Amino acid sequence: MNRRIALRHLALISGGLVLIPSCDFSSDDILAAYQNLIITDSQKTLLGSISxxxxxxxxxxxxxxxxxxxxxxxMVNDCFTTENQEKFTAGLTAFPDYVQKTAAKKFKGLSTKEKEELILTGTKLEGDDTPEGKERASISYFLNSTKRLTIQGYMASEYIQTEVIPYSLIPGEYNGAVLISDLQKPRING
Incomplete structure (x- = not known):
């Protein structure tokens, strides 16, 4: 091998090694599946922990x-207005700081009971016209929307509708051979 070529390769490799520490390979990429939302993978993971x-x-x-x-x-991407999408995203972005201020830990480091209490108190936050008040209002909006959509998505899932609470399109089947005297009165008062 030629000595000049070897020195050139050595210079290129050492120059590349100098640049590697300045590269940030741990950045969160924005999920491209949602056109109207700017959501990172870590935020989606946090949303999964909350739900x-x-x-x-x-x-x-x-x-x-x-x-x-x-x-x-x-649902947030397709059905919410632009203003509500911005409030939801702002609340999702501000939630980790709220958790850090309130519990002095990250959300995934909390116990189940602490997580439940934190979400419950977060849903009751009230905001005002100050920047901190707007942040509290967006956190409350985010948590209330997440709670409502979690219940809606869970109850509408195929698993719940087919295996847990079997969905019946018709309320009951018709049996024309039953005598009226054999029917029992429904107990409407318990």
Whole structure:
């Protein structure tokens, strides 16, 4: 091998090694599936943790098992107004700081009981015209919307509609051979 070529390759390799520490390979990429939302992968993971706290897995599947965070983001992307999408995104962005200020830990480091209490107090936050008040209002809006959409997505899932609470298109089948005297009166007062 030619000595000049070897020196040139050595210079290129050492120059490349000098530039590697300045490169940031840990950046969160914005998910491209949602046209109207600017959501990163870590924010989607946080949304999954919140929805899993609202409906955890037990004897039946939980919200995270049924991919409810995807349902939430699709609903916000497709059905919310631009103003509400901005409030939702602002609340999602401000939520980790709210958790850090309130609990002095990250959300995933909290116990289940602490997560539940934090979400419950977050839904009751009230805002005002100050920047901190607007942030509290957006966190409250985000948590209330997430709670509502988690329940909606969970109850409308195929798993719940087919295996847990079998959906019947017709309220009951018709049996014309039953005598009226054999029918029992429905107990409407308990």
């Amino acid at each position: 899993d706290t609202i409906i955890p897995a037990g004897e039946i599947k939980g919200a995270l098992n049924l991919e409810v965070p995807d349902f939430i983001l699709v």
